[in-house]
Amino acid sequence: MTAELLIEQFLNGLQFGFMLFLMSAGLTLIFGVMGLINLAHGSLYMIGAFSAAATFAFFNSFWLSLLASFSCAAIVGIVVEKTIIRKLYNRDHLDQVLVTFALILFFSELVRWIFGAFPLYLDVPELLNGSIEVFSGIYYSKYRLFIIFVGLIIAVFLFFLIGKTNLGIQIRAGQHDREMISALGVDISKLYTLLFGIGAALAGLAGALIGTIQSVEVGMGEPILILAFVIIVIGGIGSIKGAFIASLLVGLVDTIGRFLIPSVLQTVTNPSDAMSVGSAIGSMLIYILMAIILILKPTGLYGKQLS
Amino acid sequence: MLKIINLILSIVLLFASSAFADGHKLKVGMITTLSGGGSGLGIDVRDGFMLAVRGSKNIEVVIEDDQRKPDIAVQLADKMIQSEKVDVLTGIIWSNLAMAVVPAAVNQGKFYLSPNAGPSALAGKGCHENYFNVAWQNDNLHEAAGGHANSTGFKNTFILAPNYPAGKDALTGFKRYFKGNLAGEIYTKLGQTDYAVEIAQIRASNADSVFFFLPGGMGIGFMKQYAQSGIEIPVVGPAFSFDQGILKAVGDAALGVKNTSQWSKDLDNKANKKFVSDFQNEYGRLPSLYASQGYDTGMLLISAMAKANVNDMEAFRDALRSADFDSTRGQFRFSSNHHPIQDIYVREVIKEGDTLTNKIVSVGLQDHSNAYVDQCSM
Numbered sequence: 001m002t003a004e005l006l007i008e009q010f011l012n013g014l015q016f017g018f019m020l021f022l023m024s025a026g027l028t029l030i031f032g033v034m035g036l037i038n039l040a041h042g043s044l045y046m047i048g049a050f051s052a053a054a055t056f057a058f059f060n061s062f063w064l065s066l067l068a069s070f071s072c073a074a075i076v077g078i079v080v081e082k083t084i085i086r087k088l089y090n091r092d093h094l095d096q097v098l099v100t101f102a103l104i105l106f107f108s109e110l111v112r113w114i115f116g117a118f119p120l121y122l123d124v125p126e127l128l129n130g131s132i133e134v135f136s137g138i139y140y141s142k143y144r145l146f147i148i149f150v151g152l153i154i155a156v157f158l159f160f161l162i163g164k165t166n167l168g169i170q171i172r173a174g175q176h177d178r179e180m181i182s183a184l185g186v187d188i189s190k191l192y193t194l195l196f197g198i199g200a201a202l203a204g205l206a207g208a209l210i211g212t213i214q215s216v217e218v219g220m221g222e223p224i225l226i227l228a229f230v231i232i233v234i235g236g237i238g239s240i241k242g243a244f245i246a247s248l249l250v251g252l253v254d255t256i257g258r259f260l261i262p263s264v265l266q267t268v269t270n271p272s273d274a275m276s277v278g279s280a281i282g283s284m285l286i287y288i289l290m291a292i293i294l295i296l297k298p299t300g301l302y303g304k305q306l307s
Numbered sequence: 308m309l310k311i312i313n314l315i316l317s318i319v320l321l322f323a324s325s326a327f328a329d330g331h332k333l334k335v336g337m338i339t340t341l342s343g344g345g346s347g348l349g350i351d352v353r354d355g356f357m358l359a360v361r362g363s364k365n366i367e368v369v370i371e372d373d374q375r376k377p378d379i380a381v382q383l384a385d386k387m388i389q390s391e392k393v394d395v396l397t398g399i400i401w402s403n404l405a406m407a408v409v410p411a412a413v414n415q416g417k418f419y420l421s422p423n424a425g426p427s428a429l430a431g432k433g434c435h436e437n438y439f440n441v442a443w444q445n446d447n448l449h450e451a452a453g454g455h456a457n458s459t460g461f462k463n464t465f466i467l468a469p470n471y472p473a474g475k476d477a478l479t480g481f482k483r484y485f486k487g488n489l490a491g492e493i494y495t496k497l498g499q500t501d502y503a504v505e506i507a508q509i510r511a512s513n514a515d516s517v518f519f520f521l522p523g524g525m526g527i528g529f530m531k532q533y534a535q536s537g538i539e540i541p542v543v544g545p546a547f548s549f550d551q552g553i554l555k556a557v558g559d560a561a562l563g564v565k566n567t568s569q570w571s572k573d574l575d576n577k578a579n580k581k582f583v584s585d586f587q588n589e590y591g592r593l594p595s596l597y598a599s600q601g602y603d604t605g606m607l608l609i610s611a612m613a614k615a616n617v618n619d620m621e622a623f624r625d626a627l628r629s630a631d632f633d634s635t636r637g638q639f640r641f642s643s644n645h646h647p648i649q650d651i652y653v654r655e656v657i658k659e660g661d662t663l664t665n666k667i668v669s670v671g672l673q674d675h676s677n678a679y680v681d682q683c684s685m
Binding site (some may be wrong): 254279 | 335341342346347350398422436472475489492493494496498500501503504507508511512523524528531532535537552555556557558
């Protein structure tokens, strides 16, 4: 094992973390401010990827398809919020889970009905194809660097939005006391719609960015949704900062663990066993991490203290 | 007296009606993956099968979606056996699902015809007289890939597959035939779509070639990321990652890759030509190898029905075993553990106009059976 390989895996972990952040930022805002468990967040991710692939097939432009991904997801998100989700804010979590689960089924079938069951094509633009020498002797995929870059921009944008703007003040106030801010004359339903739209747009953007190097197919959102939930629990529900730290933590632990554990085991047992045991432990690692953090800090890293 | 006659009459009627109902009708229960990831495979198997049986009025097919989940597949199988009273089960794509469903089904006296999954456990010690695999034993295509790697002159290969029964069979099969060194061996998570970690290891491994078995969406992700990483090491693999259903999604990254398959669109025989054109007319797309396997399963079933009634299990089993049908693969017969003996080809991904597809370049393994025949005491 060389230092180059280790650094490359570190970058991979970072890239994965930034991707997870795009998913979990929206989820944690929606949960924190509106108190809504949105299982359909993965569907918005899928919608982003499919609208990108459709745009790509039509215009053959990566940048247009990126634009289409978050605008379509945002539009779908806003429509869903206004027609369905809005009725759920005062219901208990079980009702929310049931309805948003139904939305998963609905969107999966809808997408299959429109696009068919076979995966769609989406490719990286010429500009981002291939790899680049990051440090001396270390080559890294340009596209993955681009994902890290986009993740950084979104993170800065969100911190600015939450910390420095009027809207951010309303969002933070909403997290603390929903009734109070509506009593102070803030149009809470407009705020909710906007927030849901932002969350949807981020999920859609993540879908397009990831769909470009993976497969755009029905059901692609659910595996990543589970990770996003793990992240918002680790980071503390409602906290963007928590989501950011937890995303990078999960991204790095998962990536490095998947790579290191089998290599370490190989020194004590034969490669085949080391590989199967190692990959099994590797995939458990983030859940072990979650358990440890919850034991030490039951509300997550940056969660509100239990009163 | 009248009462007795009435009674007898009704008894006769009862028997007659049940005899009519049985007749030569046969009920097939198809459990396959129709939603979520990997649904393209199940849909192809279903469409191929339905294309084969569409003209037969004596076959009734019940189709259910297993969502690629073993627990759901088991529930569906119970339902089909107990309340639907099917005679034959078929359709399962994934080996872990097959392991959950097949042993119980055949032990309850049902026939199971596998259109895809062929785990080694069901070919060796766990073989059963009512279990027939119409596709391949899992190791087969990978064995051919190992042979191909030898003849190409690869000496140091990096191999990877998902961590589930078929993935283990794949690497076992490849290693059985490959004579060179292994530069590395990795089991990935089933359903994993990001391979940055593995690709970095391949880059660092000094391998002269890569063998991978990543069916469905997993292969799409791998191929795109591999091409994008700028690594020039050639890849070989089984047809599952270069199949008609996913080639479009992989794009030009797949062009020129050699892959091994028991079937190809350009196989020159009458049954295959008819299948390819019928499939295109019916569904408006090119068939995949999964579709050909579904179609052959349907054709096998029809051929057995022409010879025997399914209620006479002995005769029906013999009829299946004789495999007296025109396969899309040309030559087709069963080995003693009910898996195909067939040619396995090396194909290359080419472009026909704008469409990516495969063409046969050579025969990889001729009349190939499987490594588990001796372990099966049937």
